[in-house]
Amino acid sequence: MRDIVHLACQECKRKNYSTTKNKKTTTGKLEFNKFCRFCGGYKIHRESK
Numbered sequence: 001m002r003d004i005v006h007l008a009c010q011e012c013k014r015k016n017y018s019t020t021k022n023k024k025t026t027t028g029k030l031e032f033n034k035f036c037r038f039c040g041g042y043k044i045h046r047e048s049k
Helices: none
Strands: 002-009 015-022 031-036 041-048
Touching (some): 002 031
Antiparallel strands (some): 002 041
């Protein structure tokens, strides 16, 4: 079953994106390089609570 997770910017800690994750196959935390409109650039976004 896929669960909804939120992605937070590692610079400003704001939750900018949400995506789904299959917890059976992906055990670690998701990490993407996405655009943060608050920081004004491409930053690492990591899965948060």
